[in-house]
Amino acid sequence: MDGMTDHILQMRGITKTFPGVKALQDVNLAVRRGEIHAICGENGAGKSTLMKVLSGVYPHGSYDGEIVFEGEPCRFSGIRDSERRGIVIIHQELALSPYLSIAENIFLGNERTRRGLIDWNRTNAEAGALLERVGLRENPVTRAMDIGVGKQQLVEIAKALSKQVRLLILDEPTAALNDEDSAHLLGLLRELRDEGITSVIISHKLNEIKAIADSTTIIRDGRTIETLDMAGGEVSEDRIISGMVGRDLEHRFPPHESTVGEEVLRIEDWTVHSPAQPERAVVSGANLTLRRGEIVGLAGLMGAGRTELAMSVFGRSYGVGISGRIYKDGKEIHLRSVSEAIDHKIAYATEDRKRYGLNLIQDIQRNVSAAALGKLSKGGWIDGNEEYKVADGFRADMNIKAPSVLAVTGKLSGGNQQKVVLSKWIFTDPDVLILDEPTRGIDVGAKYEIYTIINQLADQGRAVLVISSELPELLGLCDRIYAMSAGRITGEVPRADATPERLMQFMTKEKE
Amino acid sequence: MAHTSSGKAPAREAGAEVMSGGPPPAKTPGGRFSFNLRESGIYIAFAAIIVLFSILTDGGLLSPQNISNIMVQNSYILILAIGMILIIIAGHIDLSVGSVVAVSGAVSAVLMVDMGMPWPPALLITLLVGALIGAWQGYWIAYFGIPAFIVTLAGMLIFRALTLTVLGNQGIGPFPDEVRTLANGFLPGFLGNVGLGPLGGADLVTLIIGLSIVAGIVVTQWRARQARLGYRQQVDALPLFALKMVVAAAVVLTVIVQLARFKNLPWVLVLLAALVLGYTLLTTRTVFGRHIYAIGGNLHAASLSGIKVKSVTFWLFVNMGVLSAVAGIIFAGRLNQAGPTAGNSFELDAIAAAFIGGAAVQGGVGKVVGAITGGLIMAVINNGMSLIGAPSEQVMLFKGLVLLVAVAFDVWAKRRAGAGG
Known part of the structure; x- marks a missing residue:
């Protein structure tokens, strides 16, 4: 690096270890003053961990390496410490308090007071000024829960501005936003840059990065790979991707030829309403067919209704006012509960394995057996030794990295947790497996293993439905892909004809 | 890649009995021991409180x-x-x-x-x-x-x-x-008392029950251990197992003998x-x-x-x-x-x-x-x-x-x- 360059932030040789995992290894990051600096990397590459080190969530002493901000070495003991220096992080999951007003949220922990009491006039007036600065036309006394996600994101930025931010860190800020809100947010970041606020943005959306970033640092498997200067627009998206994955896209997926058999599941005219708003249909009139030995994809943007479709089929575990028909092996079946769905050899592995998939305080063995204890018990008594044997068999077959099946699942890495979830469902011996975002939050190597497992499941004659937000994953893995938009199935494309552009057209298709 | 079937015996913790080859397991840092401490802390505290009040009284x-x-x-x-x-x-x-x-x-x-x-x-x-x-x-x-x-x-x-x-x-x-x-x-003393030397008389039925409890504990634990070994699972090393059994027997028998000396169960x-x-x-x-x-x-x-x-x-x-x-x-x-x-x-x-x-x-x-x-x-x-x-x-x-x-x-x-x- 040029010794003359004015860096607002330098992180040098950062190494952060969790029990059993090296999350970051000798990572270096140099951010120039007044730039928008993107950080790219696959899920689990260590981006969020790096930002947590920077913002003091992981305090000084819990990592190795050095942080220099504004020319001074920093030893943050907590998030308040880093905020005092002007480093503000906006997390992927927004941290607004839903029942408080926009103004109260902006000044939360930093209240505008007069003689120890809240000065409401000043609070609301200053909040109004900040909202204007971020281009949000809302009354500051509106409750946070009453505005959309895009606007909440702007409130977060207004909150950061109220803290005299000098370095703004945004973790996947546009992940939940529609195109319009995203464009507005990116425009705002440019304006803030012109006012002298430096931003670090973590994003998966390469087109955004290309549009907005002045430089891009690529992290892979907990190491810095390179920092690219984006000026001049010479860096292509493919260039970034090859840095992120460290291998050609071709080799990200194991080769596989499916042998497609008989139809095993058919869903007809499936309609589901939202429990929160029973008059609103989140899935309407969906038709879907799965055949033995086939890997089928389900594409869609956030809110398209993919998870809602899957969970409502899986024993009505989501939704109200459900109508439609399900045929299994040609015969109509009625699934009123999850246990009936399991009895009919249907399995659903959730998109959020920590919240909905695993008992994190229990060991691998008990998680693997949880959905099929009946197979391991007689008259209600569990054969603990048989259970161990089954779980240990999965540990070996699935290559779950743990000292033994008595290891607590909460301590495993994301990839290994996902393998436990898959083991649990494979043990129920399903004919149909619905895998909701099976590779979310896991590293590239483990993804490859998961793909291999999915291929083997299909080879065993099971039907696999893969829900994924990553189009390359669907294109690389599936024999056939359905696309959903606004609760409807808008298209069905065989592998040979599938392109990202074609799928995206279906995924963004408005109701006609 | 995904299916590297090891076929080896499951990994074991340090101090466990080793039955067959295979590399020693990587011990999770700060893992197993502190978790055990969490579970056994209560029994240690119980023992400490008993000792404390035994001395005080x-x-x-x-x-x-x-x-x-x-x-x-x-x-x-x-x-x-x-x-x-x-x-x-x-x-x-x-x-x-x-x-x-x-x-x-x-x-x-x-x-x-x-x-x-x-x-x-x-x-x-x-x-x-x-x-x-x-x-x-x-x-x-x-x-x-x-x-x-x-x-x-x-x-x-x-x-x-x-x-x-x-x-x-x-x-x-x-x-x-x-x-x-x-x-x-209290249970009636069906078989009368026996002398326990310096401890005096004690109810025979109670003592028999106590000995059966101890025998029951040891037999079931031993069987469970053998079954686990049969499934090639990790078990306590033999000396540790024996120590645990001796402690359990001592605790049960102390309580039982004292009860037998009083009125019975x-x-x-x-x-x-x-x-x-x-x-x-x-x-x-x-x-x-x-x-x-x-x-x-x-x-x-x-x-x-x-x-x-x-x-x-x-x-x-x-x-x-x-x-x-x-x-x-x-x-x-x-x-x-x-x-x-x-x-x-x-x-x-x-x-x-x-x-x-x-x-x-x-x-x-x-x-x-x-x-x-x-x-x-x-x-x-x-x-x-x-x-x-x-x-x-x-x-x-x-x-x-x-x-x-x-x-x-x-x-x-x-x-x-x-x-x-």
């Missing part, structure tokens, strides 16, 4: 009569603690057990004393009343979806009110001899032992028990695994109602009277026992034996402090601090182990 704590007293005086709390730990593992709480104890004692008194019903049907009806009360609360909690805290807080008032109504605001007694014997009496102790054994098996070996832990550990994951969450929750409260009725009968029988204030604040003792015994506030963790140990810790504190003549405010203070320290230790140990990441 010049051995009076462990005298034959006193051991018997501790068991008999606290049996109803321990019975409640068994039901409570299950409910806490499932992530709920029950504040009504004290009032249910009172109302079931009152019902049994009305049946037997006022109506002159023979004791077997009367006790059966009382247990049914307990089950109905549990079903009532279980319905609101499991099927209607009201938090257990609220439902049982309401139950605490409702069933206390029913107690007063049933009793007409006065105590009812005395109870038939059989009920008093169950609550207060109390009936409630026999009942309690049967309940502890039964519920330990329920929690560790049955599908129902596994479902309790699954629900408390992650409710969503449990229901998405096909576990009938509502039904399990409902039956847990039915069970609590029945156990409360058992405790109510024993408490009334012991006092020989069902009174309007019976069972006051028993729920707090039972809850404290469960938490001292290692239950987690968030649910998903806990053991029946832990809750019993927690209850005994409080019992020994009560008993030991009263033996040294400490005033009741000091007893309360000490018990409060023990509860706080026990849970603080649990939280600390969990944080250190980093469980749940």
Whole structure:
């Protein structure tokens, strides 16, 4: 690096270890003053961990390496410490308090007071000024829960501005936003840059990065790979991707030829309403067919209704006012509960394995057996030794990295947790497996293993439905892909004809 | 790549017996040991408290009569603690057990004393009343979806009110001899006494029971160990296993010999032992028990695994109602009277026992034996402090601090182990 360059932030040789995992290894990051600096990397590459080190969530002493901000070495003991220096992080999951007003949220922990009491006039007036600065036309006394996600994101930025931010860190800020809100947010970041606020943005959306970033640092498997200067627009998206994955896209997926058999599941005219708003249909009139030995994809943007479709089929575990028909092996079946769905050899592995998939305080063995204890018990008594044997068999077959099946699942890495979830469902011996975002939050190597497992499941004659937000994953893995938009199935494309552009057209298709 | 079948024996912890080749396991840093510490801390604390009060009371704590007293005086709390730990593992709480104890004692008194019903049907009806009360609360909690805290807080008032109504605001007694014997009496000495040298005479039946318990423990543990070895699982090394067996035998025999030297085994102790054994098996070996832990550990994951969450929750409260009725009968029988204030604040003792015994506030963790140990810790504190003549405010203070320290230790140990990441 040029010794003359004015860096607002330098992180040098950062190494952060969790029990059993090296999350970051000798990572270096140099951010120039007044730039928008993107950080790219696959899920689990260590981006969020790096930002947590920077913002003091992981305090000084819990990592190795050095942080220099504004020319001074920093030893943050907590998030308040880093905020005092002007480093503000906006997390992927927004941290607004839903029942408080926009103004109260902006000044939360930093209240505008007069003689120890809240000065409401000043609070609301200053909040109004900040909202204007971020281009949000809302009354500051509106409750946070009453505005959309895009606007909440702007409130977060207004909150950061109220803290005299000098370095703004945004973790996947546009992940939940529609195109319009995203464009507005990116425009705002440019304006803030012109006012002298430096931003670090973590994003998966390469087109955004290309549009907005002045430089891009690529992290892979907990190491810095390179920092690219984006000026001049010479860096292509493919260039970034090859840095992120460290291998050609071709080799990200194991080769596989499916042998497609008989139809095993058919869903007809499936309609589901939202429990929160029973008059609103989140899935309407969906038709879907799965055949033995086939890997089928389900594409869609956030809110398209993919998870809602899957969970409502899986024993009505989501939704109200459900109508439609399900045929299994040609015969109509009625699934009123999850246990009936399991009895009919249907399995659903959730998109959020920590919240909905695993008992994190229990060991691998008990998680693997949880959905099929009946197979391991007689008259209600569990054969603990048989259970161990089954779980240990999965540990070996699935290559779950743990000292033994008595290891607590909460301590495993994301990839290994996902393998436990898959083991649990494979043990129920399903004919149909619905895998909701099976590779979310896991590293590239483990993804490859998961793909291999999915291929083997299909080879065993099971039907696999893969829900994924990553189009390359669907294109690389599936024999056939359905696309959903606004609760409807808008298209069905065989592998040979599938392109990202074609799928995206279906995924963004408005109701006609 | 994914299917590198190792075919090797499962990894083992340090200190475990090694049966075949294969590389030693990578020990998770800070993992297994601290987790064990978290589980065994309670037993160490129990031993420390016993030693402390034995010294303070010049051995009076462990005298034959006193051991018997501790068991008999606290049996109803321990019975409640068994039901409570299950409910806490499932992530709920029950504040009504004290009032249910009172109302079931009152019902049994009305049946037997006022109506002159023979004791077997009367006790059966009382247990049914307990089950109905549990079903009532279980319905609101499991099927209607009201938090257990609220439902049982309401139950605490409702069933206390029913107690007063049933009793007409006065105590009812005395109870038939059989009920008093169950609550207060001892097994008859069928085979007479034998001499134990310097320890004096002791009941032979009790000693035989004690030796059978020890034999039972050793045989079942040895069998379990062999079965695990057959499945190539990790087991304790032989010396450690032997040490554990010797310690268990010593503890059981000490208690038994002391009881045999006094009057014999109390009936409630026999009942309690049967309940502890039964519920330990329920929690560790049955599908129902596994479902309790699954629900408390992650409710969503449990229901998405096909576990009938509502039904399990409902039956847990039915069970609590029945156990409360058992405790109510024993408490009334012991006092020989069902009174309007019976069972006051028993729920707090039972809850404290469960938490001292290692239950987690968030649910998903806990053991029946832990809750019993927690209850005994409080019992020994009560008993030991009263033996040294400490005033009741000091007893309360000490018990409060023990509860706080026990849970603080649990939280600390969990944080250190980093469980749940």
